Amino acid sequence: MSDDDNSPISARTAKQLFAALKSAPALVLAVSGGPDSVALMWLAARWRRSLARGPLLTVVTVDHGLRPEAAREAREVKRLAAELGLPHRTLRWRGVKPKTGLPAAAREARYRLLAEAARKAGASHVLTAHTRDDQAETLLMRMLRGSGLAGLSAMAGLTERDGVVLTRPLLDVPKSQLVATLRRAKIGFAEDPTNRDTAFTRPRLRALLPQLAAEGGDVRSLARLAGRLARANAAVEVLTDGAERFLRLRDRDDAPHGPAARSFEARAFAGLPEEVRLRILLRAIDALGHEGPAELGKVETLLSALDQALAAGPRAAANGRAILKQTLAGALISLAGGRISITPAPARRSRRDFKGG
Template identity: 65%
Template sequence: MSSDGPVAAADARALFAGFAGAPALVLAVSGGPDSIALLWLMARWRRARKSGPALHVVTVDHGLRKESAAEAREVKRLAASLGLPHRTLRWTGDKPKTGLPAAARDARYRLLARAARTAGASHVLTAHTRDDQAETVLMRMARGSGLTGLAAMTDQTERDGIRIARPLLPLSKAALIATLDKAGIAYAVDPTNADPHFTRPRLRALMPVLAAEGLGPHALARLAARMARADAALELMADGAERFLALRNPGRAPDAIDAGAFMGLAEEIRVRLLLRMINAVGREGPAELGKAESLALAMEQAMEGTRSGILLKQTLAGAVISLTRHRLKIASAPPRRAASRKRP
């Protein structure tokens, strides 16, 4: 499915085959080309089947642009022409002055999950494409993400008890636009997608230059797939390391780990286990990868010294990490005391 031409019916059947047994699906449709293509392709797929899931079209109006209400009405008209029910959900209340894209995304998924529960749907389907995946990889690179972050978006995740599915991840945005153009279906263009005040549009503007150097969306999406494969393998190794440490710790408290055995593990596995243990008991998680890496290095340096007793004691993400030559202990930190008020 690497072509940028219209999506064939056979390709759509392959993309949507895993949803045939679902009771109902919510389609997240904003009115832009990607989500309109999702709506049209899913409607065509469902019409060709004798049975299958009920489709519910939902538009989240964030109320951030004056055109958004009209765009929601256009989605409703298209859904009706395809014989599908439609709802518009609005993000009400005050909007943050900073971090607006992230807040809008959280609100969108919260509203979509609520709509899915109301409809009895097992999944919410979004229209993320290979281009979106490439931009996510670049964003994660810029933030210094590890393997897990560079794996970027998976085809399915869970949020608020509902599965979020991204069946169009293998497709390019150009293929979806070509599909709509061939079908004669109109779509809206959101100007914020080109607003350089936001990170994604700035990265999007770099794509032609990167593609000319061989780092286009296809290559970045392939990188994400390889990172996901490596990440899954390392998670299995971390599972095995946990079992190994448990066998080395018979009859002792589960938070008292054989320090020598732990330090004998590969550095990547040590970092992953630190994150797991800290996040399991910490009161302020999740712990940041960079801080866990620094902690792992400090532990290694402490073990190389000649001191006895407590070699390292540190608090991270609401957990207390204590290291002696023989034991590593990670426990919940006591609650922080509220700052006392100064008397006048």
């Protein structure tokens, strides 16, 4: 961003933010009523008016049914959308809410509803208002949870979900700029009290950011780190693609193939870098298992067991007897005859099965 972090976003900068979306048929804007999403709506509407032809914009607000103020905030978003000449829909997350893991469940419900709205509107993309601040907080959360390189890459600018592309055009924009933009335009916005509720992890980490900034770990530095990790992660993904092609070339003609099995020479696999081997296993387990996605820590344990089995059991591996057989995330992983094979695991038998129905 060339604009100062505390200055309103200029029309020129806004044009750059949305330039890649100019040829999209229609876009859905996810707007909750908070400053970030209201700024997204205002900037997108201004950008769209500057085009002779451009995508149709539809504003969607998701009411999670968790706060009594949410309905009023949705009505306010609808009013502002109408002033900007944009159609608006409010979608509600209905049903029983979980007692634990509520933020994650609400996020899943929100994205599901937004994807449904996009399909109905004929939109190719859903735009969310995640900012540089959100990126820094996400990186911190994942660091504390011990995420791998892919997780530490934090949020991507573009991700596909349920046949719709999630787009985060403001990911390199500080929240302070969005607030300054709304103040310059004299546009009001709501403040979600859950953003300050220390019962949740993200608000607790947000409160620590000033202390981290004093030590040099400000939002800009953390977001830059996430970007560098994303760059490294993309490079490892390319290496993993190449390693999978290498293993297929080394495959025997009589090895099991097809969508129901993956198999490769154990020794060729063992010669690959550890991170690449982990990703190959993750991909195979997630593709063939029926209880995924697999947890990184459990795949790390599996890889360690495979390495130990290869080191300790060359004779057993040579005579075809399985020296390792393990299920993980609904996939069956075995080492036998010098090969590693991943297939779908048999379905778990319920207690009713054992009782004869």
